[in-house]
Amino acid sequence: MDFPESVKLDAKRRAHYQCVVRRRSVFLHVRHIVPQEEDGPGILDNAAPLCVECHDLHGNDPTKRKWLREARDFWWEHCAKQDADPAGLTLLARFDQLQTDVTAGRRELAEVKTLVVEQLRWAISGVSSASTAQGVAQAASATDVQLSHLEALRHVWPKPST
Ligand SMILES: [Zn+2]
Secondary structure, X not given: XXXXXXXXXHHHHXXXXXXXXXXXOOOOEEEEOOOHHHOOOOOXXXXXXXXXXXXXXXOOXXXXXXXXXXXXXXXXXXXXXXXXXXXXXXXXXXXXXXXXXXHOOOXXXXXXXXXXXXXXXXXXXXXXXXXXXXXXXXXXXXXXXXXXXXXXXXXXXXXXXX
């Protein structure tokens, strides 16, 4: 059974929009740990947000299912302890959606620019209001995530027609 959209979003949000194996935010796909062909259910417990590379490496290997589930649980727990700013997660969710839209051929440069500007503003305000060096570093690291999103977008963005 395929995952309902709500399960996919939940799985990605819990992983802070990062691949649960490589912990990077590049084109996440929510994969079945036990595949649909083997009646793997479309529920959260069977869901692993993976990047394309990790899916190709591990997604079809039955011997790696237990390991994949453990990697996912570890990352979900790690993210749950991060006390992430909901505004930051919302921006990541919008970026994630944007990647899907671009891949599907729906893209507006203005939309990308708006989102990037909002994310930069959010990072700047986080840096400004931080009260410790750790807080400054954490707020600034949001821009790293954004850069990897942009890098991912760059690969699928249609080339200008000549
Ligand atoms: Zn990955």
